[in-house]
Amino acid sequence: MALVSCNTKYWHYAIVISLFFFLNIYLLYNTAQHTQIKEKLKHEKAEENKNEIASCEIVDELAKSAISRAVSQECRRKLETEACQLKNGTFTDQFPISTCSNHDEQLVDSPIGCFADKKEARVLNDFEYKFPQQNSKETCRKHCYKAGFVYYGLEFGHECFCGNDLTNSTKIDDKECQTYRCPNSNDEFCGGFNAVEIFRTGLRKQITPRKAKYLPPSDELVINPVKILFLLQLNGRNERQVKRFLKSIYLPQHYYYIHVDSRQSYMYSEMLQIADKVNNIHVTDRRFSSIWGGASLLQMFQQVIRDLKDIEEFSDWEYIFNFSESDFPILPIRDFERLVSSNKGMSFLASHGYNTGKFIQKQGFEFVFSECDQRMFRIGKRDFPHNLRIDGGSDWVGIHRDLAEYSISDQEFPRKLRKMFESILLPLESFYHT
Structure with a gap:
């Protein structure tokens, strides 16, 4: 009787426990089913993307x-994806109004106005483009603007001229510049025969770059000197040269941040030994494989700026200058x-020192490059955003902290500029100049 009484007393607990047991089984089953469905959808999406890439007929x-x-x-997948984006016109972001x-x-x-023009004495004589299929006011203006020119001119249908001054200028009737239709816009005229129609770029x-104030050598100590962070970008095995260089630039009040190429294990181990002995020297373990001309050089430089936020000992740096192991x-x-x-307060950027239009052409800005397999592949022609003024020079730069931190911010312009420069050859030579 006691056993029966006990079972009768606790039978409802058994029912509740059983219900919880079956409820858990049901929930586990549903979760598993949901996970399977998600994985299936994910797989189907991946297949769709794969088919989408494969279905893009790459003709370039x-x-x-x-x-x-x-x-x-x-x-291969990366190149195929970007080639399709180029073909579909989705590769280049639209930049904000300047x-x-x-x-x-x-x-x-x-x-x-419309001006008489001839080959021997151009009205706009700084730079010339030829666009047999694409010339228009928009095309010509965009190319002259990005090279920093004040004026652009259209002539002979396919010719585009850029300049900062009007030379040999003789104004003629506007009808003389309405002879040839633009190849890329039948609603527009692109100049006439020996007649150039000139407009402002915006x-x-x-702009003439400001030069740093020269100071002759002196033994006087600097009052309140700036805090400089020396970034050493090392790629090689000559640690003795690096040690000599460090000794020549070392001061206890400055900071020394060392990045060693991910392929250079020996140099990395040597630099770690130095950092263990000196408090203001830091060797990063976040290492890039920095190939010549690659986007990884700029990415590494900007990653250093991000990582500095986590190094408390370096918190008051004001400038960052980059150097290599071959510098002295x-x-x-x-x-x-x-x-x-x-x-x-100023940043130190060495200019290319000559015509920006020629610099852009020489650097290959007109092409899209993609970095993979530790090399840069050229995959097509670039469609530049409007109102983007390009400049460049040396990739050895001295950047003030304000500019450095702005360059890695999430604001629209630097974010889109970083994205664009991922596909530009030698990006560190022009990112901060631009």
Whole structure:
């Protein structure tokens, strides 16, 4: 009787436990089913993407050549995807309207007039493009603008001229510039025979880079010197040269951040030994394989700026200068410190020193490059955004902290500029200049 009484007393607990048991089984079953469905959908989506890439007929010879030379399957997929994006017009982001003080939206396409022109004495003689299939006001203006020119001119249907001054200018009747239709726009005229129609690009004036104030060598100590972070980008095995270089630029109040190429194990181990002995030297374990001309050089530089936020000992740096293992100073470090301190707030960027249009052409800005398999592949022609002024020079730069942190921010312009420069050859030579 006692046993029966006990079972009768607790039978409802058994029912509740059983219900919970079956409920858990049901939930586990549903979760498993849901996971399977998600995986199935994910797989189907991947197949769709794969088919989408495969269904894009790649006809550009540059892209086809690049894909055929890719070694890894991952690289091939990357090249195929980007080639299809180029073909479909989704590769290039639309940039925001320029807020640069030298840009005036009201000056864009502002007409100057029709002028007599000849090959021996051009009205706009700084740079010339030929666009047999694509010439238009928009095409010509965009190319002249990005090279920093104030004026652009259309002539003979397919010719586009850029310049900052009107030379040999003789104004003629506007009808003389309405002889040839633009190849890319039948609603527009692209000049006449020996007659160039000139417009403003939207830039107020030609910009001349400001030069740093020269200071002769001196033994005087700098009052309140800036805090400099020396970034050493190392790729090689000559650790003795690196040690000599470090000794020549070392001061206890500055900071030394060392990045060693991911393929250089010996140099990395040698630098770790140095960092263990000196407090203001840091060797990063986040290492890139930095190939010549690759996007990884710029990505590494900007990753260093991000990582500096987590290094408390380096929190008050004001400038970042990058160097390689083959560099060596020709002036004492105190003179360098004094030069930077006397130009506080400015960034140090070496210009290419000649016509920007020629520089853009020489650097291959007109082409899209893609980095994979530790090399840069050229996969097609680039469609540049509007109102983007390009410049460049040396990839050895001195960047003020304000500019450095702005360049890695999530604001629209630097974010889109970073994306664009992933596909540009030698990006560190022009990103900060631009």
